[in-house]
Amino acid sequence: MRTITKRVFRSRTYNEQKALWGFLYVLPWLLGFLFFFLIPLLSSLQYSFSSIKANANGMTMKYIGFANYVEALTVNTSFNRTLTESVVNMVVNVPLIVIFSLFLAVLLNQKFVGRALARSIFFLPVILASGVIATLEASSLVQAINEQNANGGVFSSGTLELANIMVRSGVNQDIVLYLMDAVERIYQIVSQSGVQILIFLAGIQTISPQLYEASKIEGATGYEAFWKITFPMVSPLILVNVIYTIIDSFSRNNMTTLIKETGFTTFNFGLSSAMAWIYFLVIMIILLVSTYFISKRVFYQE
Numbered sequence: 001m002r003t004i005t006k007r008v009f010r011s012r013t014y015n016e017q018k019a020l021w022g023f024l025y026v027l028p029w030l031l032g033f034l035f036f037f038l039i040p041l042l043s044s045l046q047y048s049f050s051s052i053k054a055n056a057n058g059m060t061m062k063y064i065g066f067a068n069y070v071e072a073l074t075v076n077t078s079f080n081r082t083l084t085e086s087v088v089n090m091v092v093n094v095p096l097i098v099i100f101s102l103f104l105a106v107l108l109n110q111k112f113v114g115r116a117l118a119r120s121i122f123f124l125p126v127i128l129a130s131g132v133i134a135t136l137e138a139s140s141l142v143q144a145i146n147e148q149n150a151n152g153g154v155f156s157s158g159t160l161e162l163a164n165i166m167v168r169s170g171v172n173q174d175i176v177l178y179l180m181d182a183v184e185r186i187y188q189i190v191s192q193s194g195v196q197i198l199i200f201l202a203g204i205q206t207i208s209p210q211l212y213e214a215s216k217i218e219g220a221t222g223y224e225a226f227w228k229i230t231f232p233m234v235s236p237l238i239l240v241n242v243i244y245t246i247i248d249s250f251s252r253n254n255m256t257t258l259i260k261e262t263g264f265t266t267f268n269f270g271l272s273s274a275m276a277w278i279y280f281l282v283i284m285i286i287l288l289v290s291t292y293f294i295s296k297r298v299f300y301q302e
Contacts, residue, residue, distance in 0.1 A: 048273035068274035078258055079275055083282065086255040090286070092181060093189065094245045101193045101241060105200030106230065119201070123194040192248065196241045203237040204230060232299040239294045243287060250283050 012020065048068055050061040072079045108119050166176045207230065215225045250256075259279065263272030 044273045044276060047269050048277050050270050052269045054267070064270070068270045069278065071271055072274050072278060076271070076275075079278075082254050082258050083279065086250065086253045087282065087286070089253065090246060090249045092178075093185065093192070093249055094242060096185065096189050097193050097196060097245050098238060098241050100189055101196035102200050102234070102238070104193065104197050105204055106226065108197070108201055109204045119197075123198060192245070195248075196245060199237055199241055199244075200234060203234045207233045235298045236300060239291065239298050242290055242294060246287060246290065247283070250279075255279055 047061070049063060049065060051064045051067075053060050053062075108115065112118075163176050163180050167173065211229050212225055215229060220228065259272050259275045262275060263269050
């Protein structure tokens with residue numbers, strides 16, 4: 001088998017080999033999509049155009065066209081508000097998470113005592129955000145802190161003092177509001193940055209040390225080395241992390257909760273499916289726009 005594989009790759013050009021390896025890496029996902037995800041996906045699309053009712057004989061479907069979509073966008077009082085909140089939170093969180101992850105990855109790539117422990121600490125929230133611990137977290141001190149912040153106003157007193165200092169220093173008010181909002185979201189940003197930090201860290205470690213040595217000989221500072229070497233070399237990973245963070249932010253929020261409650265609490269599967277497909281289209285549009293603009297700035301080393 002190994003001999004056959006070597007012969008298959010040797011008979012191809014370098015670009016053909018890269019394409020074949022890429023296909024082999026994607027193949028497990030492709031098989032999973034075809035065998036486990038495609039049929040439920042098509043079924044949900046059918047449900048979104050139907051009125052579904054349960055009776056003694058099972059479930060009956062009646063085609064009603066775009067009625068579920070119209071109800072979701074014009075009748076349902078929660079859908080538009082929840083969708084808007086989800087998109088706004090994504091627009092605010094994604095840049096903060098990606099910038100924070102890149103900054104931490106650069107720091108964690110430095111040589112210092114306890115580096116392995118520091119890396120583990122920043123990846124720990126990814127483990128804590130899964131399974132039973134995530135359920136416990138929802139009713140823990142974190143929720144109490146969020147409720148206290150909500151009852152106390154938009155920003156805490158310490159954050160307001162910092163905002164006043166920045167405003168008196170001449171910083172634009174829009175920038176101040178964005179930064180203060182970022183401070184209030186610090187727990188959310190840290191807890192959702194573990195995977196991105198690992199991706200950036202892996203990318204930084206693949207950069208040849210000779211590039212940094214040559215830059216030092218030429219008299220470049222650490223700041224210049226970052227913008228001229230590190231940032232261009234990890235720019236493909238910035239695109240990857242932006243896509244990952246957008247999908248991750250949309251996969252667990254109030255919008256997904258609303259879709260689940262509509263389908264499995266009120267048992268309105270048609271409306272729930274229509275909400276899910278509208279949500280899916282919004283995510284696809286955001287991903288396409290983000291990928292289009294970021295990919296123009298990505299540097300690929302041949």
